[in-house]
Amino acid sequence: MEIPYTVTARPDTGLYNAKVGIWLFLASEVMLFGGLFSGYIFLRIGADYPWPEGVLNNLLGFINTLVLIASSVTVVMAWASLKMRQWNRYVLYMSITLLCAATFMVIKAFEYTDKLTHYGLHFSDGSIVEGYIDTGADFVVLKDVTSVRFDTTKGAPNYVLRNVLEGEPVFLNKDGVEINLNRSYLRTLARGSERLGIAPAGSVELTLREPITIGSRASRLMNHSDEGMTFRDGTVVNGTLERDHVTMRVDRIDTRMAEDPTDNMALQYLGDTITERFRRHAQFHIDDFNERYADRGFDPMENAELLRTAYRLKLPAPDLDTVKRGRLGGSSGDDALADGKDKYPQIQVEREDVRFYSNFSPAYSTYYAIYFTLTGLHGLHVICGALVLGYFMVFGKKMYQRNPEHLANRVEVGGLFWHFVDLVWIFLFPVLYLM
Amino acid sequence: MAGTATTAAPDHADTHAGDHGHDHHEHHLPWWQKYLFSTDHKTIGIQYALASMVFLLVGFFLMMVMRWSIAYPDRALPEAMAWLVEFFLGDRWLEEGRVTSSLYNMFGAMHGTIMVFLGVVPLGFAAFGNFVMPLQIGAPDMAFPKLNMWSFWLFLIGGTIMMASFFLPTGAAQAGWTNYSPLATTLQFVDVHDVFMTGQTWWLIAMVFVISSSLLGSVNVITTIINLRARGMTWMRMPFFCWGMLVIAFLLLLAFPPLEVAAIMQLSDRLFGSSFFLPTGLVEGNQHLNISGGGNPLLYQHLFWFLGHPEVYVLLLPAFCIIAEIIPCYTRRPLWGYKSMVYAVLVLGFLSFIVWAHHMYLTGMGTRVATFFQITTVLISIPSVILLTCLMISLWGGSIRFTSAMLFAFAFLPMFGIGGLTGLPLAFSLIDLQLHDTYYVIGHFHYVVAPGILFGLFAGIYHWYPKITGRFMSERLGRWHFWPNLIFMNVLFLPMFWQGMAGFHRRWYDGGAYFSQTANKELFSGDHWISGIFKADGAALTMLDLNVLMSWGAWLLAIAQIPFIINIFWSIRHGKKCHSDNPWDATTLEWTTPTPPPHGNFLKEPVVYRSAYDYSVPGTTPAKDFLGQGEPPADATAATQPSPDQPAPAGH
């Protein structure tokens, strides 16, 4: 049996099967990204915090746009070469296409690492500092941990096991025998604790053979004290608190969300010189605004754009007297690729002053969440498309010799997909980088 | 079984009846390629059918346990049910043998999920669509046979993950089949040792697989219909079944991706700590969640129902498709209003994309939005009514053969009618304020799904079984299947409307006992004769007592499935043999193939000369009262010249 119209087009529809298939598939892809873009609009309109603008590196984004457009051209050339039965040119153009895909992904990787190593920290009064954390992501570090109490019905105490900084977590039972926390042993423990009537049922306390050190992000903790901490799943560990603060090199202040944008915790931590410069910077922009729109009676505090320039300052803070007026506005773009982080002022923040902190991962804000979801899914499409096209290049010779038209069809279909991936980026770039 | 003896065999019947497996490659394939990793659309269709029927049984069992909790919240589960629950899930879900609220929630969520995504859609669209559609349009197989196989296996992987989630330390998902955030995100979230190993997370992962499977499947179905129709099979000669499948496939293709988006976003919320669906300041278990917030729970509902409403038509249309084939065949009359049915189903498909927010009237999305969706929702009932009316008029003046298939098809009409009509009041936000999230809604869609859709699917199984096995299903068992089903389904679902209007919430795990002070309205006073039947002690009959009645309906309904299960297996060997390839004297192309159809389906290239429902038309005789789509017209010269604008298939 043979399926008709795998290579030649059906006369009345004018299409071969795979072409119908790919257009349908692309229709569903449009709905997929359409759903994501609608989500973006929904989140942005409904955001109860200033939506980040201009926080991505436009130059890298622009280069990636060019790279993808170029690859869309070369993939057509590859297909045309096949149609003209020029195998070598086909391989050449296809290689350029794949090279573009690789370039795109490498640049993407740089952008991602930049974001993921960069932190934002919200003080409890709403002011924000951004920068690099030297002490690692672990806020709370507990030393000399010797015992762990956890609920065995919920499985192994993963928050402890996955956060060990030093030492090896080997558990002992009552009789001092080493135990292996597999499923069946956990069940035995649970039953034992139930028999002994320990409340809550299933909860056991195990000792460690040797003391270990654990660290944790604040977000995984319910509470902690000098003698121990409780993870959010109820697991209790005892030990000595070694660290309850974080050191951070600050490369930006953002006080828009603070009750008083010119006097708040972020500025207090950063000290007088920077506070001084920050206030002058803010005042400079507000004055400028008032001057410019003097006759219109706008309230500067209602203007999101002004607030963004006035109450957001890139560090090291520029000395206003030495900087020309025109360059002050440009506080957008990231400088993470610039050399040396020593130039940024360093602060040590106590945990109790912090409301929330995270690297610029999806957890930081809905902006980063949708940024990573959109670009991540797009990146996945780039990888899949490149794999398919690469397969047609590396393993296509046999089919080329047997039925070149069939291979050309396949490349056409793959190329259509590739154009779609390109098109998605053409939407992504302005939406995420420029708007 | 009147009228099943073949009067005049169509084309190949006499030469090939009972002569199986003509295709030569088929003999060389190892068994696992032939039955397990098959690329043959018929095998895949049967695989889907078997898998989905197993899922339906599982979903049914969950419901029986829930119904116990509703009817007798303070009594321990019966021995057999308790044993099954403990055997599979361990003893922590029962409290002194009683169903705990978490078990109820878990079974409730999984009942809905399994029935909709793993049961009815795979059976209706994937199984019937796969088996019947390519045969009906005269194609040798689906356009992409390998992709077809992948669809099935993705579906099975998704289903397996869904089932496996029962055995996790947290148990399976518990946030309802709609899985609304923030509940679905924060459930099994803070208090677990590992967020990945939770039922809520696995639900999402399983859904991603199931969705991907549907997407591949729908691409395949549409491509096949567009490009692989046989010579002469013009659009307006295509059986209504295939039109329906085309529309369903488009619904799946375009409506499922937004749900995939929702699943990905919720996964990200759970695993990466983002806040797509979590608002600022969310508190869970007395502590502020350490999240950024800023997200929007309504976004989830929009994404879910953008799929959710088209999905209900994905559930419904296969039943319509099947019944549109069955009614003409057993009444020996052409389908009435074929063209208007086709246009109606196209309009229905389009409209179903713009009604979704009628599930969200109470979310505070605003009256303007609500008004828009009220209007579209009322509009969509027009094409639904056209479809139903055409089917009813098709009965008019027919000489009906009441086979089991026809009985089920016949009962579908009023049962779906009740389901659809009770949907109309829900369309008005004013009335929906009262009825939303009550048993009225449950009654509404169960009337559509159970005595409606399931009856349609049963009918289809009775109808096409002879094509698969070469034997009829037992008519006697078929009747034992039909009547109890019809009765117990109504016992189970009809009282839901009263309870709903009395304000019974759909998710009470004790059936309302906790609220009996307010919810327990009296139906019949103690001295009424109806109370006398149910209550020995002369007490009044109340709303809560309906719970017991309905639950008994549910359990007896389970027993009513036994004849069917026996019938399916028993008839493979012992059913009455068909003496032709076209035992029902039907017109469509699937009946012109050998039985069962070999790999590649047709022995010679099928050519289509006429519309799909030429029963009792001019040119037929009492002895042979139909003209098959593939029968050349009596005028021999025309027969050899199919219309010139029809392309010749390349690869036959």
Ligand code: HEM
């Ligand atoms: C014929 C016209 C129909 C109308 C006007 C209609 C209207 C509605 C409305 C307004 C609701 C929301 C009620 C609420 O939650 O408060 C609803 C719920 C529902 N309908 Fe329909 N419906 C119709 C047909 C169908 C069909 C054919 C199905 C097929 C299965 C169906 C399945 C459902 C389901 C599953 C729900 C409940 C979903 C949930 O909340 O869990 N409906 N219907």
Ligand SMILES: [Cu+2]
């Ligand atoms: Cu709906």
